[in-house]
Amino acid sequence: MSIKKVYFDNAATTPVDESSIEAVLSVMKYSWGNPSSTHAFGRTSRSLLERARRQFANDFDVDPAEIFFTSGATESITIAFHSACKEGVKHIITVSTEHKAVMDAANEMHIRHNIPLTILPVNQHGAIDLSELSEALQLHPGKALVAIMYVNNETGVIHPLKEIGEMVSNYNGLFFCDCVQAALYQDIKPKAQFVDYFSLSAHKIYGPKGVGLLYINKAREKHALWRGGSQERSLRPGTENIPGIAGFTAAWEKAQKNKDANQKKVQLLANRLLEGLSQIKGAKRNGTSTASHIVHLSIPSNKSTSAILLEFDLAGVALSAGSACQSGSHQRSHVVEAMGLPKGYVELRISIGKQNTEDDIDYLLTVLHKIAAN
Numbered sequence: 001m002s003i004k005k006v007y008f009d010n011a012a013t014t015p016v017d018e019s020s021i022e023a024v025l026s027v028m029k030y031s032w033g034n035p036s037s038t039h040a041f042g043r044t045s046r047s048l049l050e051r052a053r054r055q056f057a058n059d060f061d062v063d064p065a066e067i068f069f070t071s072g073a074t075e076s077i078t079i080a081f082h083s084a085c086k087e088g089v090k091h092i093i094t095v096s097t098e099h100k101a102v103m104d105a106a107n108e109m110h111i112r113h114n115i116p117l118t119i120l121p122v123n124q125h126g127a128i129d130l131s132e133l134s135e136a137l138q139l140h141p142g143k144a145l146v147a148i149m150y151v152n153n154e155t156g157v158i159h160p161l162k163e164i165g166e167m168v169s170n171y172n173g174l175f176f177c178d179c180v181q182a183a184l185y186q187d188i189k190p191k192a193q194f195v196d197y198f199s200l201s202a203h204k205i206y207g208p209k210g211v212g213l214l215y216i217n218k219a220r221e222k223h224a225l226w227r228g229g230s231q232e233r234s235l236r237p238g239t240e241n242i243p244g245i246a247g248f249t250a251a252w253e254k255a256q257k258n259k260d261a262n263q264k265k266v267q268l269l270a271n272r273l274l275e276g277l278s279q280i281k282g283a284k285r286n287g288t289s290t291a292s293h294i295v296h297l298s299i300p301s302n303k304s305t306s307a308i309l310l311e312f313d314l315a316g317v318a319l320s321a322g323s324a325c326q327s328g329s330h331q332r333s334h335v336v337e338a339m340g341l342p343k344g345y346v347e348l349r350i351s352i353g354k355q356n357t358e359d360d361i362d363y364l365l366t367v368l369h370k371i372a373a374n
C-alpha cells in the first residue's frame with residue numbers, strides 16, 4: 001500500500017507551475033538562440049529577455065534598466081551588498097533573523113572592508129523595534145546600508161517595509177530588502193517603499209531553480225562579482241538563462257493573476273491548521289503579523305528536531321524546522337535562538353502552497369496529533 005504524500009515545505013521551494021514548465025520547454029525547443037547574437041535566432045531570444053524585464057519592471061513600477069536577472073536570490077543579495085559598499089557605506093545594519101545569504105554578505109563586507117556591523121535583535125514574536133533601528137542609524141556618521149527582509153522565511157513575520165524604508169531614507173541610508181518570501185502575496189513597490197535594492201527567487205514562486213532577480217535603483221552604483229561579458233549591462237556577465245527567465249516570468253504572471261484567490265485559499269488552510277493545532281496541549285504558533293503561507297509552530301517534546309522530522313517524513317509529510325539551506329545542521333535555527341524561544345519544544349515550519357488542499361491539512365493534523373501524543 002502506498003502511503004499518502006503531502007508537501008508542506010513551500011518556503012524551501014515550490015512545485016513548478018505547468019505554465020512555467022511550458023514556457024521553459026518552449027524556449028528550449030524554439031527560441032534557443034544566444035540573445036547576444038545579432039541574427040534572427042539571437043534577436044528572438046533578446047526580445048523574450050527584454051519583454052520579461054519590461055514585465056517585471058511594469059509590475060514593480062520601476063524602469064526596466066533597474067531590473068537584472070541573476071542565478072537566484074543568493075547571488076542578487078551578494079551583488080547588492082557589493083554594490084552598496086562601492087558607495088562608501090560607513091555602517092551596515094541588519095537583523096538577527098535574516099536569511100544566511102544576507103548574514104554572510106553582511107559579515108563578508110564587515111570583515112573585508114572593516115565596516116562596523118550592527119545586528120538588531122528581535123523580540124520573542126520576531127518583530128524589530130523601529131526605535132532601535134533609528135538609534136543604530138544615528139550611531140555612525142556617514143551612509144548606512146540597512147538590510148531587512150520583507151517576510152521572514154522561517155516564521156512568516158512581515159516587517160513594516162515602508163516605515164523602515166522611510167526611516168532609512170530620512171537618514172540618507174541605503175535600503176536592501178530580501179523579498180523572496182514576500183513575492184507571492186505582498187506588494188513590492190520599491191519607489192513608494194523607499195527600497196534601493198531587492199532580491200527575488202523564481203523557485204519560491206512556482207518557477208524553476210537557478211534564476212532570480214535583482215532590482216537596483218538606477219541612481220545607485222553597481223558592482224559586478226565577476227567579469228567576462230557585457231550581459232545584464234555588465235553587472236552579471238555570462239549568457240543569459242533564457243529558458244529559466246521565461247519560466248520565472250510565466251510563474252510570476254500566473255502568481256500575479258491569481259494572487260488574491262491563492263492568498264485567500266492559503267489563509268483558509270492556515271486557519272484550518274491553527275484550529276486543529278489548538279487541540280494539541282502546549283502547542284503554539286510563533287510570530288506576529290505573519291504572512292498567510294508560513295506557520296511556525298512550537299510543540300512540547302523532549303525528542304530531537306531531526307527525530308520528529310523523520311517521523312513526519314515516514315508518514316509522508318514533508319515539512320521542515322527552518323531554512324532549507326541549514327537543514328543539515330543539528331543546531332537550533334538562528335531565528336529561533338534570536339527570538340529566544342523556550343527549550344523543551346520542537347519548532348516546525350509548515351509552509352502552505354496553492355496546490356495544498358483541506359485533505360492535506362487534515363492528514364498533517366492527524367500525523368501531528370499522533371507525534372505530539374508520543
Ligand SMILES: Cc1ncc(COP(=O)(O)O)c(C=O)c1O
Pocket residue numbers: 011012071072073074075099101149152153178180181200201202211212323324325
Ligand atoms: C528569504 C530567503 N532569502 C534568500 C534565499 C536564497 O534564495 P536562492 O535559493 O534563490 O538563492 C531564500 C531561499 O531559501 C530565502 O528563503
